[in-house]
Amino acid sequence: MKMTDNFFDSSDSVRHNRPLRFAKTVRLPGSLALERGGELAEVQVAYETYGALNAAGDNAVLICHALSGDSHVAAHDEADDPGWWDIAVGPGKAIDTDRYLVICPNVLGGCRGTTGPSSIDPRTGRPYGQEFPTITVGDMVEVQKRLIDELGIRKLRAVTGGSMGGHMVLQWAIKHPDRVAGVIPIATSPRLTSQALAFDIVGRNAILNDPNFRNGQFYQDNPRPNVGLAIARMLGHITYLSREAMADKFGDDRHRPRTLSSDFEQTFSVGTYLAHKGDKFVEIFDANSYVAISMAMDLFDLGSRPAQLAEQFRGNKCRWLVISFTSDWLFPADQSREIVDALIANDAQVSYCNVTSSCGHDAFLLAQDLPRYGELLSAFLANLGGEAVSARAVPARDEGGRRLEYDLIVELSDPGHSVLDLGCGNGDLLKRLQQRGHGTVMGVEIDQDAIISCVRKGLDVVHADLNDGLSSFGEGQFDFVVLSQTLQVIHDVEGLLTDMLRVGRRCIVTFPNFAYRKLRRMFSEQGRAPESPGVLKHKWYNTPNIRFLSIADFEDYCAEREIHVHRRLTLDTEAGREIHDDANLNADLAIFVISR
């Protein structure tokens, strides 16, 4: 076990117990009425800033921290303590402090400068302790919003954060959609899973039932409820890591723990790690804050049903980038997908990527997956401001006669039409449509690098597998749904075509014609599985294509199901021309415009 590598790896690590040298504090004017009743007569906010506001005043990015974070999101200089998101925030980094004014406040209820249970209750002259009223994520965001007012910022370029920070991001978009251009919730959810909630409850029970807790009035005396708080922290840590990551960290030398000075069990390596995490945490965090903030997170609930969630985002005009991580089981990807679906139901502008990761919930704080999600962050932020995004060189492709095909597809729709491109790849078709003036264009794509390319182009793209259908999309939601040379790799052909015809008022389906003259000849004369240039260039044993159909097959399919065929274009893409004579023999590509 490389202990040094394991010390600082969690989504809410607070690495320092020294004063935050660069933190500023502001006393908010007036009192704060709380969502669940009661008020706080005085509220102070601690925050840190990085970079500078530009002349237009539109480059401020608000970062919301997670359960046990603080305002110190990044180091201010080389002598400074590391911040909890140093990997992503700084000059030239994904959230580039040379471009943006970054603001990171400590949350309401916290213990690092913002009013919380350890603050003095002006009514009694002693710390609030458990007298601190129940607070919500909504209250936290209200405090942040008042801070932004105090700073004189009219509209944020973006608000972002992971985990509970993501809850605040969602709350911002719901309560103050006119105050933020871009919304970037990371590794978060519309509400905790019942499983995640249960872990929090066990942690709080450990704190509240620690005999040293004494209703939260432990500030004047020792000992503090350190056992309970450490238990809660240890438990939290397990949930921040993936099973795979824990196996990698502790699997091989399970029985050779380091020895620490700790009252906690150290029979196993992972026990030493947890003991260390627990012992460190009680030095720097307040048990009352832990109870108050974790309860706020647990109470956050945008609804258990899709319709409830969709209602929250009604009419939302922000631009969204939603990021989840495949190995995150505390805030699993399907919860991010619920957010995305609710946004799609509102015709909102949203991109989504479920980033492949082995790091669990902590992924967004670790360098390992940064190349992918950092790229998404920086490209999305730059596009929000209409700034140039340095395009990565993506090889132009014309396999399967893409250029001719795209020319024809573009002509089949009018600039006023909304278009959904299924399997949109790098977004080349969508970009053409967008540049032509189509208002609403969106892509669905399974490849993560292709998604990054789309986000770089300023396109909205949703990460999904077309074999899972299009349940996110409503009936007739798009004027055109396009499936370009993708049908042949789909397992559930019937499911997808049925869904397409539900979602699109018109559907454009293109596919390579398996009965094309050359292929037919190869098969009938040589008795070998046909292959050709373009998408049929692979061998029988390694082709991604698993459905082989001809133009005649597709026409049969449409006829059997009473699918209306509006147009049929048939092409010889090698010759670069349309085919009108015996297309099933002479065309290598077909374009159908269909509807129910």
Added chain:
Amino acid sequence: MKMTDNFFDSSDSVRHNRPLRFAKTVRLPGSLALERGGELAEVQVAYETYGALNAAGDNAVLICHALSGDSHVAAHDEADDPGWWDIAVGPGKAIDTDRYLVICPNVLGGCRGTTGPSSIDPRTGRPYGQEFPTITVGDMVEVQKRLIDELGIRKLRAVTGGSMGGHMVLQWAIKHPDRVAGVIPIATSPRLTSQALAFDIVGRNAILNDPNFRNGQFYQDNPRPNVGLAIARMLGHITYLSREAMADKFGDDRHRPRTLSSDFEQTFSVGTYLAHKGDKFVEIFDANSYVAISMAMDLFDLGSRPAQLAEQFRGNKCRWLVISFTSDWLFPADQSREIVDALIANDAQVSYCNVTSSCGHDAFLLAQDLPRYGELLSAFLANLGGEAVSARAVPARDEGGRRLEYDLIVELSDPGHSVLDLGCGNGDLLKRLQQRGHGTVMGVEIDQDAIISCVRKGLDVVHADLNDGLSSFGEGQFDFVVLSQTLQVIHDVEGLLTDMLRVGRRCIVTFPNFAYRKLRRMFSEQGRAPESPGVLKHKWYNTPNIRFLSIADFEDYCAEREIHVHRRLTLDTEAGREIHDDANLNADLAIFVISR
């Protein structure tokens, strides 16, 4: 929340606090030397039995309970308290007490009649408490083995158990392979994952750091370390359920908890559930036993590397049935698969099924998935005794000319040859080979109902997806590896063929010939995707077949890769005869015998 449904659902629920009316106790002769040093001068075992030993004395089934279970595996009569595995044990049930003598002892270290930390230490005259020595799963099994000796049973028909019970099952097979015919580990592992270990550590830390724990000497005074034990139990419960199961139980009315009399948080429905579980548990379980038994489970470790694990099973002659559940994240299926792989590496007789379930680790205790895994249990047990297994009517099939094909495959090998059948289906070919006298025959299959059919036939079959390759099998492990009419549904054709040629000294590959005359004609004349009787009967959009190859294609493939073709049989299965003339045109099925 249907609270009544939620009360009794856990892998180690103990539902009763009354004396176990049917439990017998036996004082084992002599003292017990412990694996990790020290000894217990006196050991008493509490156990219950169901059914009767037969005249041959070979129908005894030993059941090993999990962390907090006891000897009361099932009710003895209608007035009796329910047992923890009533769904599976009883007259006419999966473990049929009309057929088998079922024996279930309380484990060493327990608190329900067998010697444990709450027993009186004869040296001091007071309960052991934390003076109770460290025990292991090996010690537990040694006590069980001495009990079996006392009962005069020479050889057990089977030993089974789930979770930690499964650890004991593995230990039985390793230490006393000559004392047990069948070995059935369920939802278990060669050792805990680091994640599962971490949860246990947090639970023990809560107990050991409860100020009422007092080094385990709490028996004489009140209060007991109930907060710590309840915290450990709550935490355990979360890990026994799947995320999906928790969402179903508590998702919709999260904010409407019942109110219980409890000191634990009840803000949310799931909190009330956990509070109830914790409060009930401390009434019936001993904190020292929890610490001792969970530590024994955590120390259980058959090795982190495949070679270490395989070494444990060297020469094992038992028959094995390994069962896991898809939604079990505490003892995930890949850990059962590690056990299976280690057995395969020893040419052991093993069947494996990863039962589809949404219930998490608790699945083996719940009725929901019993139809599938109960069937596996009963069929496996019956076959161990050579008893008749009532065959379920499985429709005979001859699609794709199976009968003729099997006749030819059978003739290609000699009775002495070992055979691995990939995609073995209901086991028809393997059964024919077995009846013909082949010593070692084994199947690999993805369909769970087909696996049950194989186990009913007394065949060894391993649940796996052929697209994942054959890494479980060693070089040249089988004389013949058969892939019968399955190649065309495989994604990773190259990977599988390469693996087959490594594992089999000879490989028999059969596949439908896509260049068969009728198919060719349909394609070349009608320009439509060919379909035919047999495995090619489906339409282009719904066929399970995703690879289309001809005899010529396969010959090209073999030639390019220098694969040796020993035999080539080509058939017209409709006519029921071999084809010798222009097979790529006239045969609809090909059989190749190949090797590297």
